[in-house]
Amino acid sequence: MERSTRKSRMTLINFVLLVLSLVGCTGKGEDVNHYYLSFIGESETWKVSEYTMTLTPEMQKLGEGTLMMKGQSDYPSDWFHMQVFALVNGEEQVLQTKSVSAPDNNDISQMTIGAVEGERSLSIDEMNRLYITVEWNDMETGENMKETIALLDQPIRFEQMSEDQ
Template sequence: MSRKNKIVLSLIFSVLVILLSGCSGSEKLNHYYLLLAGESQTWNLSDYEVVLTPEDFKAGYGTLQMKNSNEYISDSFRFETHVVINGEDIIVHSSSFTGPEIDIAEETTGAMESGPYLDENGSPITLNEISNIYMMVEWWDVDKRESMNERIDLFTKSTKEQTFFN
C-alpha cells in the first residue's frame, strides 16, 4: 500500500470515529416544546407555550378569551398555571389584575422563565415526569356578586403504551 493511500485511509478512519462517537445513542436530548390550548365553561385558552429543557423552564404567551363576550367588566381577574411533577402540584406561572371596571373579555398571559425544575436526584425533569398541566382562572362576577373559578385542562400524560412523548 502506498504512503498516499495510507494517509487517505487514516483520514477516512479518523472522520468515521469522530462522526460515530457523537452517535452513541445513550444520551437523549430532553428538549420539549408544547403548544397548548383548552377551554372551560366560560374561557378559551389558545397558543399557550411550555418549553422544557435541561437548562430552563418557560411558560406563557397564551391568550385567554371569554366565550360569547366581546366585553366583560370586572373588579378582579387572576390565573395560575399548575404543573403536576412527580405527583406534586406546582404553580409555575400566574398573573392578576385588580381595580374598578377592568375589561377582562380577552387577556394575554405574558410569560415566565426560570431555571429547570429538578427531580429528587437533582436532575432536570423531563416530560415523562409531568402528569398534568392546567390553568385555574378566577374572576369577580359583578352580576352574581361572587368570585368565580374554572379549570382549563391543557395536558394530561398519556396512559397509552406507545406515544411520541416517551
C-alpha cells in the same frame, strides 16, 4: 359524560397535533432533548390558545398564549386571578400566576397570559396533568366565580425512533 370524554379526547388530539419534540446531539455523542409544547383547552366560560412550554436541558420558558372569555367582547370585572398548575409525580406545582385588581372595572374578556422563564425545573416525563384555574368577580351578580381549564389530562408519552425511521 360523553361530552366530557369527547372534550378530553379533543384536548389530547389537539395536544398531540401541536407537540414538537426536537432531538439534538452534543459533540460528545449524547442525546439532548429540546421540547416545544403548545397546549389549548376550554372550560364552560373560558378558552386558552397557544399556552407554550419550551424546555431545554438548561432552561424553561412557560406561558405566552391567550385567555379568552367565550362569547364576550367586553366583560368588566374589578378583579381577576389565574394560576397554572402542573401535577408532577403526584405533587401539584404552581408554574405561573397572574392577577389583576382595579376598581375601574378592567375588561377581562381577552387577556395575554404572559411568560415566565428560568432554570429548568420541570420534567416532561413526570408530568401527569397541566391545568389553569381562573377566578373573577361577576359584576352583574356580585358572585366570585372559579373555573378550571384542562390543558393536559394524562401523562405525555414519547417514543424513541430508531435510526431506520
